[in-house]
Amino acid sequence: MEASYKDDSNYNVAAVTCFTPMMSFNGKRLVVDEMDFLAEKKESAVDDHEVVHQMELHVDVGKLLNTGLDLLTKSSARNIMSTMEEGPSEENKLAMLAELNHVSAENQRLRNMVDQVNDKYNALYNHLMKLKEKEHNNEINGAIEEKVEKDDMITRPFLDIGVAKKEETWQQYSKGKQQESKSMIDLMECKTRKICNGRDGAKSTRDKHESPDDKAIPGFSNDVMKLSSFVDAEQTSETMSMIKKARVSVRATTDSPMISDGCQWRKYGQKMAKGNPCPRAYYRCSMGTACPVRKQVQRCAEDQSVLITTYEGQHNHILPPTAKTMACTTSAAASMLLSGSMPSSDALIHSNILQSATLPFSQNQATLSTAAPFPTITLDLTENATNNTSQLSQGPPHEFMPAPNILNLTKISGLQYGSQGTNPTSFIDTVNAATAALTADPKFSAALMAAVTSIIGSSHPNNINGGSGDPTLK
């Protein structure tokens, strides 16, 4: 296992992608490359079912992200060989060799799967390039569109980056879908390369097209930005400005004036907001110097037992473990906000969230709010949103431990989540299946979301915490 995974900022990703591989051997479990930072995970009793589940999860995540399974299996092999060198019996040697062969075969099989996915991706990418070229020619010859209305400008960059036509034909929309599908796949492939080549591995040639300014964006990671790598600079600029303003709002029923998210906050203002008898308090993170993360706390006008906390920005400092949960959750939500804004990725993500059978509130529909100046995702953790919140929440009273898989995504302000039909590729089907399997388990879905976000955020040197509060975001 890579030592870099021990980086505190990547605790969550490590917790998911590096679940201790276990193999049965002569009726005994072999624990391969167990890491100290998994101690927290091991605190809870691990029964056989969980072991199997962890293993399955690991494979799923590996498929999903095309991660370092190879490393893991090689690592497993190394341990087996190491054990053999210690002088086991002849019978054990044979069994170990058999196990080794089995692992190698599995490794080969997974590699083949990855190759197939890459082949499909390449074919799709080529097709996309042709369509894009055709589209570009049409744009040059076509009439110049009138200036897009303001509301449209708010939602457009998130609706279909790259196709800035107000009257959009289905074909154009379909092209956008394919483009975003490619972007999403591209993102995953980048992650794959990064993981397989090491954290400091060579970046793809497309990565080199990134503007250095991307590094200055506090709220989201570079890799998220890559999703819009094919848009022209102007649209990118607009999109980036929206991304910077992306917010994650958390609704929670609590009597305390502020939810405990593990961070230290300094209050810098309080205002009476229109339409709400309760004042709105403004806080900024005081854990790090010049940390850009801010949050607003206000009680709901309709139900004052509900506390609405809105996070903005991403921490630029190391977070304590108690703060990581919230930070990663909001960061994941912000990432979902961003990725979900893209036509294909709403199929990827929201089909899992809104259609997953594990979610009792799948009937909830994200709504468009043109009143919201910034794209905001609302995570509803109130009792009204879900009845199983209490049974899943852990920790001491007032310890805010959201379980993202049960988050009630009721509002995506500034975005339009439509019921547009999608034509998911087989790859996306695979990802959907894997993700659905993961979201079925409340224990891991939270970690998964944080992990994916952490992976996305890990490429940014400043993204040492993997999320904000936030948006936070990244």
Place this chain on the structure above:
DNA sequence: CGCTTTTGACCGGCGC
């Protein structure tokens, strides 16, 4: 004394 909170002033965006 140092840090946090309070609170009125200020600023910029937006709609009319």
Place this chain on the structure above:
DNA sequence: GCGCCGGTCAAAAGCG
């Protein structure tokens, strides 16, 4: 241009 409103600043007050 004006007023409204959300967000921020900064001096004063409070607190340990």
